[in-house]
Every structure is written in structure tokens, then in C-alpha cells.
Amino acid sequence: MLTKLFNNTKLVWAGLLFIMASIAQTFAFAATKAQAEQQEADDTRKIILKHADNWNFNDYLYPGAHRLSGNVVFSHAGMLMYCDSAVYYIRTNSFEAMGRVSMHQGDTLTLEGDSLYYDGEAMLAQMRNNVVLTHNTQKLYTDSLNYDRIDSIGYFFEGGTLVDGDNKLTSDWGEYLVKTKEANFFYGVTLTNPKLTVNSDTLNYHTETKWAHVVGPSIIESGRSLIRTQNGFYNTDSEIARLYDRSVLLSDDKVMTGDSLYYYKKEGDMMAYGNIDYHDKLNKNMMAGHYVWYNELTGEALCTDSAVVMDYSNGPDTLYVHADSLKLHTFNMETDSVWRKLDAYFHVRAFRKDVQAVCDSLVFTSNDRVMKMYRDPIIWSDNRQILGEEINIFFNDSTLDSVYVCRQALLVERVDSVNFNQISGHEMRSYYNNGEIRENQVQGNVRVVFYPMEKDSLVLYQVYLETSKLRMFMEQRKLDKLWTPPADGKFYALGMAPREHKRLENFEWFDYVRPLGKDDIFVWRPKHKGTELKTTVRRQAPLQHLKK
Numbered sequence: 001m002l003t004k005l006f007n008n009t010k011l012v013w014a015g016l017l018f019i020m021a022s023i024a025q026t027f028a029f030a031a032t033k034a035q036a037e038q039q040e041a042d043d044t045r046k047i048i049l050k051h052a053d054n055w056n057f058n059d060y061l062y063p064g065a066h067r068l069s070g071n072v073v074f075s076h077a078g079m080l081m082y083c084d085s086a087v088y089y090i091r092t093n094s095f096e097a098m099g100r101v102s103m104h105q106g107d108t109l110t111l112e113g114d115s116l117y118y119d120g121e122a123m124l125a126q127m128r129n130n131v132v133l134t135h136n137t138q139k140l141y142t143d144s145l146n147y148d149r150i151d152s153i154g155y156f157f158e159g160g161t162l163v164d165g166d167n168k169l170t171s172d173w174g175e176y177l178v179k180t181k182e183a184n185f186f187y188g189v190t191l192t193n194p195k196l197t198v199n200s201d202t203l204n205y206h207t208e209t210k211w212a213h214v215v216g217p218s219i220i221e222s223g224r225s226l227i228r229t230q231n232g233f234y235n236t237d238s239e240i241a242r243l244y245d246r247s248v249l250l251s252d253d254k255v256m257t258g259d260s261l262y263y264y265k266k267e268g269d270m271m272a273y274g275n276i277d278y279h280d281k282l283n284k285n286m287m288a289g290h291y292v293w294y295n296e297l298t299g300e301a302l303c304t305d306s307a308v309v310m311d312y313s314n315g316p317d318t319l320y321v322h323a324d325s326l327k328l329h330t331f332n333m334e335t336d337s338v339w340r341k342l343d344a345y346f347h348v349r350a351f352r353k354d355v356q357a358v359c360d361s362l363v364f365t366s367n368d369r370v371m372k373m374y375r376d377p378i379i380w381s382d383n384r385q386i387l388g389e390e391i392n393i394f395f396n397d398s399t400l401d402s403v404y405v406c407r408q409a410l411l412v413e414r415v416d417s418v419n420f421n422q423i424s425g426h427e428m429r430s431y432y433n434n435g436e437i438r439e440n441q442v443q444g445n446v447r448v449v450f451y452p453m454e455k456d457s458l459v460l461y462q463v464y465l466e467t468s469k470l471r472m473f474m475e476q477r478k479l480d481k482l483w484t485p486p487a488d489g490k491f492y493a494l495g496m497a498p499r500e501h502k503r504l505e506n507f508e509w510f511d512y513v514r515p516l517g518k519d520d521i522f523v524w525r526p527k528h529k530g531t532e533l534k535t536t537v538r539r540q541a542p543l544q545h546l547k548k
Helices: 002-045
Strands: 048-051 054-057 065-076 079-089 094-105 109-119 124-135 138-148 153-156 160-164 167-171 173-177 182-193 196-206 211-222 225-235 240-251 254-264 269-280 285-295 300-304 308-311 319-322 325-331 339-352 355-365 370-374 378-381 384-387 390-396 399-414 420-433 436-450 461-475 478-483 488-493
Touching (some): 094 124, 109 138, 160 173, 160 182, 225 254, 240 269, 254 285, 269 300, 420 461
Antiparallel strands (some): 054 065, 065 079, 079 094, 138 153, 138 160, 153 173, 160 167, 182 196, 211 225, 225 240, 254 269, 269 285, 285 300, 285 308, 300 325, 308 319, 319 339, 325 339, 339 355, 355 370, 355 378, 370 390, 378 384, 384 399, 390 399, 399 420, 436 461, 461 478, 461 488
């Protein structure tokens, strides 16, 4: 029994010893593997001298320094480094290189210069004098460049130039990111190519996408166009600009300012959003709103959202015109006969100190200097009001020449708080001289309500007149002469005329609609219901049909 127990105990101990030996062997193998991996990692961090024609070591004269010359070649972490001579510090894992120094990483990255200090522990290369960093087709030129191999960033601090195809960037300080192919340039930045010049304080440039992002006071010049921005993006290939923070775009004599601007140079399109001012200095007019589109190739422009056009070509007084939409067309752009057409449609309101107007839509052409107003148009000047189905205003240069009213024409002049001079007819034409009315002609079913004023400015009686034609001659804004063919007329003592002879059929004083100032043009006030013009049917020639 004891013999059997002893034999079993020996087996147990043998098993335990085997297990402990296996565990020890496993730990030993793991330790050996870790040591091997650590050794391999240490070897990859070490600078390897691959070749040198001459090798000199004097620890007394140059402690720890190995002096090398003639076709020196180093290798470190996948990069080969060449030079004419070097001082190699094995203990600190670094070296100094002189004479035709170059570093090569694969076939995409090369760094060249006259001298180099390389720190293998930090993987930092400090290249000096006549430095050229080449990455793919991009080249960075400088006299002092530090290249961080861990982050793949080269940065210069004594002025540098990046050449990317036709694009050339220079600055006082900058960095080039190899992984992302981006360049960040600071202080005195200039980007040039045959098509443009960019001057900025800070510029980020992507060599693949060709997008340049400028920050700080910046100027972009391209042909006849100039951009001023604090925050903008410009693509040197597609010539597209995206500008923010109240940027300014200048093209010839035109200036556009907005919260956000987008410019497509090849297509000629400019788009602006938010508090936009478009200024045409040559033609002395401005356009404003919250959205403006302009094409510099065709001369077309569109303005919406609080749109207003301002014309100051007529001296110091500025004409303000508002509509839901304003559209500008330009014709014969490249000739001496260039002219423009402005379309303003829906809820048109205009204000100038001497004249105000409202209508549904308006068209102005600069070649014949005619402004046409449609659908319930009304014009005010001083105490006068003109309305009709259609009003045409003719200008002589920038001064008013004449006004032509078509169909349901009505001229009203306020005499006092209760009395109004009134003239109605089928057509009416008023002629002006130096902005002052000098003659008024009315034709077709003419009716007149008139309050003659005595020399002492008193009104004693009223005239009612019906005729086929009327001519009124004015002097200093007062009636001087009146001519009519045979007419029917009546004189009434003041206040004694019947109602139908005090107020013409289509009389209405629309003072509540009248714009009161340049800011009031944005407030639309419609006519009271029932005071609109009558609908008239225009005669048309019957359509002709061929017999079957």
C-alpha cells in the first residue's frame, strides 16, 4: 500500500514539474520574441552608414564623432541620404552633412541643400542654404527648412517659394504638408500665375484641388477683375471664387459688395447674397438687395429680395426704384453703341425729391431714354398727379423731356384742401423744359374742372369744360394760356357747381399711395377697392384663315 502511494506521488510531482517547465519555456520564448522585436525597432531607429570613401575616427580630437567623406550614404527608416562629407555621431544617432546634400524617400519626395543636420531620434532634418523640397511635381525653394518626418511636414521661416505648375507662391513663413499635399503660407503671401495675382496675410493652398483659401486683408487680381476679401476661396484652375465677410468684387467700373459673393470667371457669373451693393460708376447707378446675379460677359443682372436701383446721373438728386424683381439687360456690349434695358416687375415704387411713382411693372431703355409704366401707373410731382393705363416718360440725357399717358389719362392738381384742378382724356402729353412743365396737350373726350386763381391767390369761381382737344401753356408752374377748339363750358361760383362737375368720373386723389421717402418705397400700399382703372378691351385685327 505504501509502495503504491509512493509511486502515485512521484507521478504527481513529475506532472507538476513538466507543467512548470512548459510555463517557464513559454515565458522565455515570449521574452525572447519581445527582445527581438525591441531590437528590430531599435535597429529601425538607428541611422545606418551604407557607404563612405573615407572614414576617420579620433575620439581624442573629436569625441564621439566619425568623420566621413566621399560619396557618403546614410539610410534611416526608409529614407536614403547622400552628401560629400559628414560627421556621424553614433551615440546620439545623428549626423551633420555638407556638400551636395540630398534626401530621398521613394520616388515622390526629395530634399536637397548645401548642409544638413539630421536627428534620428526625433526624425527631424534641418536643411540649410539653397534648399529644394520636391514632392511629385511641386517644388519648394528656401534657404532654411526643417522637415519633420514623423508628421511629414516641411516648414520654413526665412522666406520660401512653392512652385506648382503655373502657380507660384511666396511668403516669409510657411509649411508644406506632404500627406495632405497642402501648403500654409503666412506673412507677405503672394500667389501668381499668368491669369491672376493674390496678395494676402495668410493663405492655404491645396496642390491637388488648386483651391487657395485666404484669411486677413487680401487682394485677388485677374485681368480686369479685382477682389478684396478678408475670407475667401479661389480655384486657380476653374477660376471660381467664394468670398465671405463683406467681400468686394470690382470689374471695370462696376463694384459689387455683399455678405457672400460667388464668382465664376470663365462663365462671367457673379452672385451675391445678403446686404448687397452693386455700383456702376460709369453709368452712375447702383443696385441693392439681398440677392444679386450679374454676368459680366452678357451684361445681364438680376436683383431680388428688397431690390432697389438708384440712379444719380441727374445731378445731386438720386432716383430710387424698388420692385419685387429688377432685371438688367445689356446690348452691343463690345461696341460704342452699348445700351441697357431695365425691367422692374410687381409692386414698383419710385422716389426722387421732385417726382414719385408707383405701378405694377416698369421698363426703361437707355438708348431712347424711355421709361414705360404699366398697370395702374401713377406719377406725382409737387401737388400734381398723373395716371392712366400706360405712362411713357421720355428723357433728354438725364433731364425730363415729356410724359405721354395712354388711355384713361387723368391729371389732377391740388389747389387747396378741398378743390382740385382736373383734366381727363383719352391721351395726354406733357412737355418739360429744365424739369419744369411748359405745355400740356390732351386729346379725345377731354373734360376739365378748373379753379382759376386771382392775382392775390384767391379762388372765386370754377370752370367746367368739355372738348375734343386741349392745349395748356405753363409759365413758372402756373397756367399762362389755354387753347381749345369749339367747346362746351360753364362757369360756377365757388361751391355752386353740381357734384358731377366738381369731380370727374375717374377722379381720385391717391395721396395715401404716394411714396414719402427713399425708405418708404419698400412699403406697398394698394389702391382702395373700387378706385382701380376700368378694364378696357383693346381692339385686335381678326385672324385670317385660308379656305379649305
